[in-house]
Amino acid sequence: MHADLLIHAEWILTVDPEDCELIDHAVAIADGHIQAILPYDEARRTIAATEVIELPGHVLIPGLINAHTHAAMTLLRGLADDLPLMTWLHDHIWPTEQRWVDPTFVAAGTRLAILEMLRGGVTCYNDMYFYPEVAAQVSAEAGMRAVIGMIVVDFPTRYAAAADDYIAKGLALHDFYRDHPLIRLAWAPHAPYSVADDPLSQIARLAQDLKVPVHLHLHETQDEVQTALRERSERPFARIERLGLMGPQLTAVHMTQLEDFEIAHLAETGASVIHCPESNLKLASGFCPVAKLLEAGVNVALGTDGAASNNDLNLLGEMRTAALLGKGVAGSAAAVSAREVLRMATINGARALGLEREIGSLEVGKSADLVAVDLRDPHTQPVYHPLSQLIYAAGRHQVRQVWVRGRQLIRDGHPTSLHLAEILAEAQIWGRRIAAGGR
Numbered sequence: 311m312h313a314d315l316l317i318h319a320e321w322i323l324t325v326d327p328e329d330c331e332l333i334d335h336a337v338a339i340a341d342g343h344i345q346a347i348l349p350y351d352e353a354r355r356t357i358a359a360t361e362v363i364e365l366p367g368h369v370l371i372p373g374l375i376n377a378h379t380h381a382a383m384t385l386l387r388g389l390a391d392d393l394p395l396m397t398w399l400h401d402h403i404w405p406t407e408q409r410w411v412d413p414t415f416v417a418a419g420t421r422l423a424i425l426e427m428l429r430g431g432v433t434c435y436n437d438m439y440f441y442p443e444v445a446a447q448v449s450a451e452a453g454m455r456a457v458i459g460m461i462v463v464d465f466p467t468r469y470a471a472a473a474d475d476y477i478a479k480g481l482a483l484h485d486f487y488r489d490h491p492l493i494r495l496a497w498a499p500h501a502p503y504s505v506a507d508d509p510l511s512q513i514a515r516l517a518q519d520l521k522v523p524v525h526l527h528l529h530e531t532q533d534e535v536q537t538a539l540r541e542r543s544e545r546p547f548a549r550i551e552r553l554g555l556m557g558p559q560l561t562a563v564h565m566t567q568l569e570d571f572e573i574a575h576l577a578e579t580g581a582s583v584i585h586c587p588e589s590n591l592k593l594a595s596g597f598c599p600v601a602k603l604l605e606a607g608v609n610v611a612l613g614t615d616g617a618a619s620n621n622d623l624n625l626l627g628e629m630r631t632a633a634l635l636g637k638g639v640a641g642s643a644a645a646v647s648a649r650e651v652l653r654m655a656t657i658n659g660a661r662a663l664g665l666e667r668e669i670g671s672l673e674v675g676k677s678a679d680l681v682a683v684d685l686r687d688p689h690t691q692p693v694y695h696p697l698s699q700l701i702y703a704a705g706r707h708q709v710r711q712v713w714v715r716g717r718q719l720i721r722d723g724h725p726t727s728l729h730l731a732e733i734l735a736e737a738q739i740w741g742r743r744i745a746a747g748g749r
């Protein structure tokens with residue numbers, strides 16, 4: 311058998327249904343896809359590979375999936391800290407975005423985000439931001455996999471005038487990227503408090519027609535739910551259901567306020583929850599009941615949120631926070647285990663985005679989206695369980711090799727498709743411009 315690439319790792323965590331931990335195995339890759347996973351000595355006897363990569367002391371895992379972010383907000387990192395959500399959004403972020411966000415901002419910010427994410431082992435991200443056509447183009451050029459949000463809000467921005475205009479622009483973008491190997495589209499109405507009933511029901515219909523996910527902030531804070539009850543006498547969850555959005559295509563981001571009947575209902579409908587623990591902690595938004603959701607059978611994936619509320623796009627760190635916080639919230643050390651958080655950051659993210667047949671685990675036939683983490687640092691030794699070191703001790707600087715669809719995008723810690731110095735210089739120019747120009 312011939313392969314383009316044979317990767318021999320000390321450990322492989324497949325995240326397949328059996329959650330296999332393989333020792334001294336190899337992954338064979340051909341045409342961007344996983345051709346075989348087999349013991350290394352057998353691989354050397356049976357496979358002729360164009361390239362062989364030896365990874366002693368490394369654990370090989372599926373590429374991480376950042377299931378909720380606003381990539382270009384890397385350029386607003388550290389602009390407004392230590393504030394609750396609505397003050398942060400209304401008094402700082404939205405005025406700054408109105409003033410500065412244009413296609414050049416989104417290109418520079420998204421490139422910075424992709425560089426940060428790839429270096430941290432993220433191979434796919436689910437984005438919600440203005441000028442999605444720019445994020446899509448930058449991602450495709452970098453070889454990064456992305457689900458790009460066709461955003462909708464009720465207020466005018468430089469990107470679009472009103473809900474109809476946002477929807478029309480989204481539809482055009484969806485047409486443009488039909489059949490692209492790396493770029494998919496999702497509807498991304500911002501939140502129940504920023505999008506009216508009519509566009510929300512229209513999006514529900516269009517999501518069914520186009521068979522794409524719906525990416526929505528939902529029940530982020532207690533204030534969101536209480537304001538809705540005061541103004542509409544209806545919980546946002548119930549409104550989203552009434553407007554036809556609740557179902558397997560829904561990826562509901564945050565969900566810190568959930569009654570038990572809502573958890574049961576999420577499980578029945580097959581909707582996914584995207585948990586963003588660090589953003590929720592930093593904005594003091596509340597605590598997502600992850601253990602209860604998992605126990606009820608809800609698909610829970612993991613996101614960083616944007617770099618202006620996290621303040622990094624470090625999914626490895628997010629897994630650790632999710633595990634620690636999940637135990638604290640559940641009052642049980644057994645809750646939200648290392649195994650469960652790795653699934654949240656991989657296969658559950660893939661399922662939420664409708665990509666579970668392509669990515670999210672290392673299985674024959676799936677796309678070769680892989681990450682190698684070097685565990686030979688002092689703080690990840692000795693290795694009793696590579697999964698434990700990965701979740702509870704490893705840092706993202708230990709991500710050494712990253713492939714998306716078989717193409718190596720990080721080699722020995724360095725990007726191959728992005729220009730580090732140029733991206734940093736551009737980010738600094740934007741930082742100086744924004745700092746000098748006020749809002």
Ligand SMILES: CSC[C@H]1O[C@@H](n2cnc3c(O)ncnc32)[C@H](O)[C@@H]1O
Nearest residue numbers: 380403438439440461463500527616
């Ligand atoms: C319509 S583009 C996305 C929009 O969302 C804003 N945003 C970033 N983080 C959050 C968050 O945690 N909750 C609500 N909205 C958020 C971002 O600034 C853009 O305006």
Ligand SMILES: [Zn+2]
Nearest residue numbers: 380527615616
């Ligand atoms: Zn968000």
